[in-house]
Amino acid sequence: MSLSCSALSFAYGREPVLLDISFRVENGTFCAILGRNGSGKTTLLHCLGGILKPDQGRIELDGLDIAGLSRQELARLVSLVPQESIDIFPFQVIDVVVMGRTPFLGLGQSPGRDDYRLAWQTLGLLEAGYLGQRNFNKISGGERQIALLARALVQSTDTILLDEPTNHLDFQNTYRLLGRIKELCRSRGLRAVAAIHDPNLAYLFADQVVMLKEGRLLAQGPTEQVMTAEWVSELYGTETLLAEVSGGLSLFLPALIQKSRS
Amino acid sequence: MIVKVLILLVSLTTMILIGGVPAALAQNERKIMDLAGREVVLPSQVKKIVTTFKPATLCVLSLGLADRLVGVEDSSKKEPLQLKVHPPLAQAAGVGDKSRGVNLEALVALKPDLVVLYAQKDGLELAGRLAALGISAIVIFPEDFPGLVQSLQVLAEAVGEPERAAKVQRAMDRLLNLVQTRISALPVDNRPVVYYASPQDFFSTASGQMLQDDMVVRAGGRNAGHGLSGYFQPVSPEQVLAWNPDLIAVSRRTAGSLGEVLNRPEIRMVKAVTSKRVYLFPSDLAPWDFPSPLTAAGVLWLGVRLDPDLFRDLNLLKEINEFHAALFSRTFTEMGGRLADQVTP
């Protein structure tokens, strides 16, 4: 049971963005997609989510080619937490979260009591119940991310795609959120694929890492194998060290930090 | 120094002489007062006239001055009456009109002796500009009966032939008196109520301040919309029913919608409709409910329709023919005119 993508290629008009990407994410796995800005992370996520149609290659969910699925069917299998949320009407957060039930609603249907209950429960799960009745436009960027994550969870899919989920989060909430995602992967058997820009976060939380460099697959595989100083240096084009921190933890640091400190 | 003084003296003298010449010539010109209270200087001979709105054109034509018209407002180049009275009008220059704007250049290019303008703000402004260009312009206001008579007088005076206006006025007064003498005995409160359907829409009528209201009164009726004020006012079917007019006079332009309107259940109950006293305002040549000397004919026609018994001794068509002959040197029927006031059921 997995999400697999083989020989995926995508171009915006004549400009190629992704070239021959293949990897596979099993159930219960948290996969991080690393890369510099503009390396194609968001495009890859959008292809996986069926938002963009790849020029070549196949994407399969549990053996089903997603190209053959309707939008609504796909939405029941894959959810997306976008990078940014535009200002919309001043909806209440709970109303935004409950929209995750859309793929399950018939044509003339609206969310019912059960749908709302699920939405409240999910917010509670993320320790964000207090957000429920707040104005979506007025909460902080980080709180919006949590609300959108709640919505993705309410969508009850096996796969969640996240685009830079920790962008607006503060110090401790970043770790909290990623920890939560990992825990959900374990407890519910979810597959989470997150585009992350900080290699350390990937190192700490992801089970699997996919490295994208200029639209091509640089490396992919289990975290221990891929997250080495050599690969990270190659990915970001700058010499990187893996420094040991107390408690058996390590952090990646760019080598030039030594120079600036001396 | 002395040279400078000499030059100054010479220039001053020249200017006085040059200025003086036109002043001397001006002794041959005439001055009249137009209806906007402006003093207008006119050339001794007025051979070329330009009009800028339809009522003015109709006034000029009724004064028998058709052959002096070198420029008219655009619409008169196509109107049946104007063309029947003076066919060359089709080739006359069009200068725009009151609503859309008058083309100053086209006007000036005609080098007219007299331009006839309307009494709205831009008409007055135009008159001033023309005066500055040395072109005589008079402002008239033919939109009600007194104004119509005064406009005819001013126009006739402007061409130096006041007896023309007197002739038209006599013809108009004759028709108006034909009605006045017969209706004077009727008590005002008993007079029939008339609903006038305006050119805008059937459900729009003339207020008490409009020409058509005056016409109805002179014809021996009472205008249903007399209590309204302003221009044409929209009214609901309910209001028409409430007024319950004895006669309905419909402006020709609105005739197209009559079929649909007369079928409405509430309109079918109106007195004028049940007694089949719904008429189109004549004629098919030119509308008689429109500001022009023909309104006198409109009053006579309406009077006859309102109370046919009172006018049993009168031959309507004969009077109309003579009226047109007095104004246009041709009778109504000669020009192919028909009353065409019946509403086909």
Add this chain to the structure above:
Amino acid sequence: MKLQAGQNSAPGLFADHRVVIAAILVLLALAFIFSLFIGRLESGFGLLSRAWEAWKYKGASGLAENVDWLVLTSVRLPRVLLAVLVGMGLSVSGAVYQGLFRNPLVSPDILGVAAGCTFGAALGLILSQVQFGLVRLSAFVFGLAAVSLALWLARLIAAHSIIVLVLAGLVVTSVFNALLMILKYLADPYSQLPAIVFWIMGSLHRAQWKDIYLAGPLIGAGLVLIHVLRFRLNVLSLGDLQARSLGLNPPLWRIMFVAVSSLIVALSVSTCGQICWIGLVVPHIARTLVGPNHERMIPVTALTGGLFLLVADDLARTLTTAEMPLSIITALAGAPLFAYLLYRNRGGGWT
């Protein structure tokens, strides 16, 4: 109306939107009955008692001949019904457009429907070959043509962009307004031009049952459809990316909503002329009362719109003996109200 269940309280003025809906419904019913009894002809119970007498003594045929009954059923009833219908239609269309374009300043004429209708009417009024009854048809056809043109133009330029759609609408509106100017210029200033100006001004005073038969079913069907699908407006307002991820096909839904709303507006304008401000202000009133969630806001918009136009029309026909153009009242009431609502809702996060 399926009332929303849930544990959430509304961000609008009123906690329970059901209370608001019930209140407006009651007001609307009262206004409806009241409106039937005011008017030029003597009103009130005198009218009813005379009608009753007629029926008592002469039966059904007596009733048919009775003037009071006739005024009630042939003049006032269709007019009042039309006011409510058009008020609902224009308001809900405005709400749909504001939701689709995520812009509070949008009104139903944004895609050129009103401009097209007005041009079509003017064309019908000028061409002597066109019978009077067909003027309305001409207005309707050109109204739809204008919207179709805007949609086609937008598709040509950039199929999925909302901004392009708005710009295309702007272009189409300007083109039709220019064409209208040409028609006004060519029109006979003494008869055709006043008729055109008169038509544009917007009024219900010619309302008859025929209008209800022609426009009623379609406007009603459109309103029902929008009501049933109103949740999708919430999702669409999140933007194309998120709407897609939730399983919708945004361009398709947009076209659907635009088509239904435009149909409603075209029917309304071709029946009654242009009535401005109501499509812009009433959705704001509804949002102020029950919040922006379309689930709650659409029914409130419809009811409020019906009430608003009904009251405006009552004023238009009773303030003076003549009829005032409706747009004067809706503008004089609507514009300051709109300004006040914007002020009140400032800082709400989307103005």
